[in-house]
Amino acid sequence: MRHFLDIDALSPGDVRAILDEAHARKIARSGWPKGRVDTDAPLAGHVLAAIFEKNSTRTRVSFDVAMRQLGGQTLVMDAATSQIGRGEPISDTAQVLSRMVDVIMLRANSHQSVMDMARYANVPVINGLTDFSHPCQIIADLMTMEEAGITLKGARIAWVGDGNNVLTSLIHAGAKLGFSIAVACPVSFAPHQKIVEAARGQGALIELFDDPDKAVADADCVVTDTWVSMGDTNIGERMQALGPYQVNERLMEKAKPEAIFLHCMPAHRGEEVTGAVIDGPQSRIFDEAENRIHAQKAILTWCLA
Numbered sequence: 383m384r385h386f387l388d389i390d391a392l393s394p395g396d397v398r399a400i401l402d403e404a405h406a407r408k409i410a411r412s413g414w415p416k417g418r419v420d421t422d423a424p425l426a427g428h429v430l431a432a433i434f435e436k437n438s439t440r441t442r443v444s445f446d447v448a449m450r451q452l453g454g455q456t457l458v459m460d461a462a463t464s465q466i467g468r469g470e471p472i473s474d475t476a477q478v479l480s481r482m483v484d485v486i487m488l489r490a491n492s493h494q495s496v497m498d499m500a501r502y503a504n505v506p507v508i509n510g511l512t513d514f515s516h517p518c519q520i521i522a523d524l525m526t527m528e529e530a531g532i533t534l535k536g537a538r539i540a541w542v543g544d545g546n547n548v549l550t551s552l553i554h555a556g557a558k559l560g561f562s563i564a565v566a567c568p569v570s571f572a573p574h575q576k577i578v579e580a581a582r583g584q585g586a587l588i589e590l591f592d593d594p595d596k597a598v599a600d601a602d603c604v605v606t607d608t609w610v611s612m613g614d615t616n617i618g619e620r621m622q623a624l625g626p627y628q629v630n631e632r633l634m635e636k637a638k639p640e641a642i643f644l645h646c647m648p649a650h651r652g653e654e655v656t657g658a659v660i661d662g663p664q665s666r667i668f669d670e671a672e673n674r675i676h677a678q679k680a681i682l683t684w685c686l687a
């Protein structure tokens with residue numbers, strides 16, 4: 383069974399195959415209406431249960447549209463209004479859903495919930511974001527970088543801001559595809575040492591800075607994310623520590639002239655990024671958001687191959 387839980391559990395060949403499939407499916411349906419089924423309809427007859435313990439716009443819509451384009455169907459479930467929200471164990475939910483659907487996507491507060499779902503389900507489970515990681519997002523990000531002409535092997539990707547779940551998945555991917563990651567974070571919001579060391583053990587090139595200028599120097603791509611992720615409570619402390627880590631035009635000038643800017647969204651203009659950068663010529667955020675559909679399709683077909 384192929385679960386899509388974290389990029390560090392995949393082989394470099396699997397990551398490459400998922401990216402190639404995403405690009406190919408996107409190109410093959412260029413200009414089509416968004417609900418038209420792909421010619422091969424590879425998931426005809428298949429049902430996805432997409433379960434959300436946290437809010438979502440992009441992940442929810444992209445998984446639903448992805449399944450429609452693959453010829454399948456989706457049930458979108460709000461955890462709070464299902465029995466999960468009343469304390470039914472994930473292990474029971476996993477076994478019940480495995481009798482009813484062909485694949486499960488879970489966005490969970492705790493990473494352990496996704497691991498438990500995968501442990502007890504008899505169908506593939508996809509991590510749709512947890513407090514630890516966001517692997518689906520990074521497949522879309524890598525796709526967007528390649529579309530912008532970046533050769534991932536040997537590229538320098540700068541991450542500026544909070545050392546959060548999205549960064550964890552970027553670090554995992556760096557180890558698989560051979561790009562280096564230059565991280566600028568305040569010490570109190572740096573990625574966990576264990577994540578960095580494990581990725582380095584898999585061959586990742588990770589540099590940690592507290593100065594954003596140094597991280598962004600000569601970067602092919604600059605990435606940031608919100609300073610306050612879903613579930614974070616220490617808002618005042620975060621705003622104060624992360625204030626010097628805003629991506630603005632002055633900082634973007636330190637990157638390569640052709641560098642692109644990515645943000646998984648939702649974005650907060652005037653906080654982690656200025657409006658001039660996110661709405662400016664280097665920003666690829668709406669390609670990145672669209673690519674969530676194409677990435678989900680490649681992940682779903684990989685899981686159900």
Ligand code: CP
Pocket residue numbers: 437438439440441442511519646647648
């Ligand atoms: N980037 C992302 O996962 O967006 P949503 O929270 O809207 O799904």
Ligand code: NVA
Pocket residue numbers: 511512546547548607608610611612646647648
């Ligand atoms: N780091 C953010 C990503 C949202 C898509 C969060 O977890 O809230």
